[in-house]
Amino acid sequence: MARVTYDYVTRTIARTLGAPTRGYFLLLGSAVGLLGVGIITLLFLLRYGLGLAGYSHPVYWAVFITCFVFWVGIAHSGTLISAILFLFRSGWRTAVYRTAEAMTVFAVMTAGLFPLIHIGRQWYFYWLIPYPNERGLWPNFKSPLIWDEFAIGTYFTVSTVFLIMGLIPDIAAVRDLATGWRKKLYGITALGWTGANEQWRHYTRGYLYLAALATPLVLSVHSVVSWDFAMAIVPGWHATLFAPYFVAGAIYSGVGLVITLLVPIRRLFHLEEIITVDHFENLAKLCLLTGSIVSFSYVTENFVAWFSGNASERAAFWYRAFGPYWWASWTMYICNGLLPWLLWSKKVRTNITALFVISIFVNIGMWFERYVIIVVSLAGEPYEPWANAVYNPTWADWGIMAGSFGWFFMWFLLFVKNFPAVSISEVKEVLPPPKRVAARAGARHA
């Protein structure tokens, strides 16, 4: 770490904003292309209706809601790393939190599209908002779907302002190195930041309170998302376990995506000295912890289904594991229940390639978890066994899903090229400050 000085940190991170390469444009182009696929699919859905996405009795919540929960879940680890670990004073979060936080904002932006696509008539979306209308009607505040709207809206707003707040001192650092139009742009967006004591004094306090507000918020958001299901009486949904189970799963999948994103960023931007193997090991430990909670929830869920003696509950879980969707359920059990156990080994935790591969499987597993909970519980609903039907995703589902990945990566790629993807000022905070005494001691040794 000897060569990692304040100046090294500023210059290394500012260098990531240099002229984009052809590889970058290729990636950005692919993301925009995927988004185009999504937009074309959406046009077809608008023209022919949601039946195109395989919506039919009894499965009216399918891949779109699965993707919604998946992307909201992805968002959670960002706030965990930026807010909860900030309150815990974990020094290692500084190198990775900006990427995680940007991921949060873009993942919520992606998640927010799915309820809109799912309602079918997007032009009526404002009916969700409590606005004075000519019929004097108001939303039903007893419905978890309205709670969800408030939770996601608040989460998007708060995580966005939290991201921007963290960016201000870093944009100022970039401004002071930049020239030309970039200096002007960063000069405006830095809001006059100079690092004066009067600014830090209010900034650090405010940041602390934002973190303190974001911490219960992040736990509430996925709890509210889980209540979209748990408040209904569908077997497989109706469980008090859902809130902690969903929160742990969300952080598990989010940490997975943080690893997936950080590995290429670190390699491409040459940030090996700033994002070290220790950081990846800590992320892997978070993955292990939350993955273990998820595994424990699977065991509890199945045990309670059996132990309750409730025939419908038992039938739902039997259908899940041995019904027509056995492949989805076992993908979920293996990727989320067994895979994290590999992380007990320090060799695996410190092997970046292994972590990268595991992180991708974590997210495949977590996508299938939502698919299993939502689609399989509805398809094999044991209260009306005569109405059961197997649902299969269609090309329209895959098209919209591909579009969502394109949308997410487009924003993320634009972000990493235009704003510091690693926090400049916070990475410096965990370095030893330059001191005269230390400098003299160092000179003696040299």
Place this chain on the structure above:
Amino acid sequence: MTTHFHVPLPKPLHDIFRPPPTPGVLGVFAHLDATLEAIKKLRAAGHADFTVYSPIPRHEIEDALGQPVSPVRMFTLIGGIAGCAIGAWLTLWMSYDWPIAVGGKPIGSVPPYVVIMFEMTVLFGALSTILGILFNAAFAARRLGTIQYDPRFTNDRFGVFVPAASDKAARVEAVLREAGAEEVRRG
């Protein structure tokens, strides 16, 4: 013969957006401990309204300056309480304004409304915290735009700016140099 009088016109907007620079002395420091020494010496010499620049927040600087706790916390508190109240009002008033019985529950049933009240608490608390920071750091600290600054202060240098009239500047310069400033500028 006409005499031309130069009458200075009042320029209120110009005064707000382009205030005249504050005269004073700027010291640039490479080391944190030297900066702390300068702060102590300046305070001992009776200076109170100087500005310290640093690339990162350091508790040592806060302690040396002996600043009071930021009033941002009051913004957070008031915003949070207001948000909670708005959440309660929104849900209860709207329920009774057009009563619809759902699931045999009371028209205004508080437990589900706690979710909305909680989310509104966080939303308003966070937004008013941002306003608090902006208000205090950007608007209340109006002098900040008028004093000397060096782009190295966001990178790896610390800085101390002491407002001083030209007759006092020499003494301040001496204090800053003595504390270990690597560069001292007058402006």
